Amino acid sequence: STRMRQFITILLMLVHVAAVLGYSPAASFTPTIDPNMNGKYELSKTPGAPAGSSFPTDFKDYPGGVEYFEVYHGPLTTTYGQVWWTSTSNALPDELIQRFDGKAMAIVGLEIDQVRKTPKGDVPVPINVAYNHHHDTAVVGKAARLVEVERDEARRTAGREYIRLSGMKAWVAQEEAPSAHGLPTSAMFSDGNGGEYRKSFHAYAPPYAQIVESPVTLAGAPMQIDTWNRDEMDLDAPGPFVPG
Numbered sequence: 001s002t003r004m005r006q007f008i009t010i011l012l013m014l015v016h017v018a019a020v021l022g023y024s025p026a027a028s029f030t031p032t033i034d035p036n037m038n039g040k041y042e043l044s045k046t047p048g049a050p051a052g053s054s055f056p057t058d059f060k061d062y063p064g065g066v067e068y069f070e071v072y073h074g075p076l077t078t079t080y081g082q083v084w085w086t087s088t089s090n091a092l093p094d095e096l097i098q099r100f101d102g103k104a105m106a107i108v109g110l111e112i113d114q115v116r117k118t119p120k121g122d123v124p125v126p127i128n129v130a131y132n133h134h135h136d137t138a139v140v141g142k143a144a145r146l147v148e149v150e151r152d153e154a155r156r157t158a159g160r161e162y163i164r165l166s167g168m169k170a171w172v173a174q175e176e177a178p179s180a181h182g183l184p185t186s187a188m189f190s191d192g193n194g195g196e197y198r199k200s201f202h203a204y205a206p207p208y209a210q211i212v213e214s215p216v217t218l219a220g221a222p223m224q225i226d227t228w229n230r231d232e233m234d235l236d237a238p239g240p241f242v243p244g
Contacts, residue, residue, distance in 0.1 A: 015071050015137065015218055016111040031065025037111040041201040055205040059109060063206045066108055069096055071218045076114075078130070078226035080244060085166040085223040089146070092139075097216050104183050107139065107210045109203030116235070128227060128241035133194050135222035136163040138173065141185040142214040146171040161188045163221050171219065183213040 016037040041057040059066055071090055078084045091097070114130060115122040140146060146163070154162040154170035163171040173186035187210035193200050204210070228235070232242035 015073050015220075016113070017069055017071070017107060017109075017139070017218075029065070030067065032060050032067055034060060034068070036060075037113060038198045041199065043201060057201055057203070059203070062108060069093055073218060073220060073222075076130075076222065076224070078224075080226055080228060080230060082226045083223070084226065085221065087163070087165055087171060087219070087221040089140075089217050089219040091217055092215055097214075101142070101214050104181070104211050104213050105139075105215050107187060107212065108206075108208075109201075110137070110189060111202065112137075112197055123235075125235075126238045127195050127198075129233065129235065129238075131195060131225045131227050132197055133223045133225060134164070135193065135197065135220055135224075137189040137218065137220040138163055138171070139187045139189075139210075139212050139215050140173065140217045140219055141212050142216045143177040143179065144173050144175050144185040146219055147174045160190050162190070163188070163219065164190075164223075165221050166223070171221070179213045181213065184211050185213050187212045 036058055043054075043057060045054075056062055059068065069092065071092060073090055074088060076084055076086075076088075112135070113122075114125045114132065116125055138146065148165065148169050149157075149172055151162075151164065151168045151170040154172050158170075158172045161172070165171060173188070175185050177185075179185055189202065189210075193202075227241065229242045229244040231244070233239065
């Protein structure tokens with residue numbers, strides 16, 4: 001309908017990054033006691049794993065503790081039926097950039113939600129309103145930048161360390177100045193999740209992590225489809241999907 005085409009969805013991806021922010025010995029460190037942003041994660045037991053062994057799925061239980069920070073990724077603006085696949089980059093919080101300038105951050109996991117900003121605060125967007133087909137994410141340090149290349153070139157030169165873009169393109173990290181400490185200057189999180197992204201556990205088993213020196217930006221390219229039938233589906237009273 002005409003009404004349906006006129007409405008635009010304005011969404012934000014909220015990325016919650018769990019990190020050992022006290023990785024630098026000089027940094028102050030207060031481990032979080034907050035629950036996961038997306039609730040409890042259920043993992044199947046690995047066949048043949050020793051009895052009683054597991055690794056934590058609550059970030060607050062990570063050995064030694066972690067802190068976290070949050071970044072709004074976007075905004076994402078779409079009309080009904082539109083496929084949104086656009087690269088976007090957002091700065092990390094200023095306090096975090098200053099705190100880790102010249103230092104390393106150890107990232108042990110991340111969580112992602114998609115929200116609308118409302119007078120009542122952030123409201124999660126139902127998956128039947130904005131279907132996330134897949135996404136890739138990166139944390140980029142000040143000594144690196146993302147460069148757009150052909151995806152075949154990215155596969156040859158970067159393995160799976162790239163962000164998929166539309167038109168068979170890709171973002172790869174290019175180091176402008178090597179770390180004086182021999183540390184990575186960017187980290188890719190190419191989890192590729194689609195509709196299950198909120199309840200998939202994106203984390204590393206202790207003691208593993210991704211290291212980034214002097215992190216400054218969060219970058220990514222979510223590919224999603226606007227399936228919100230404005231005539232029949234009320235965002236303030238979520239219900240079943242109604243095709244347009």
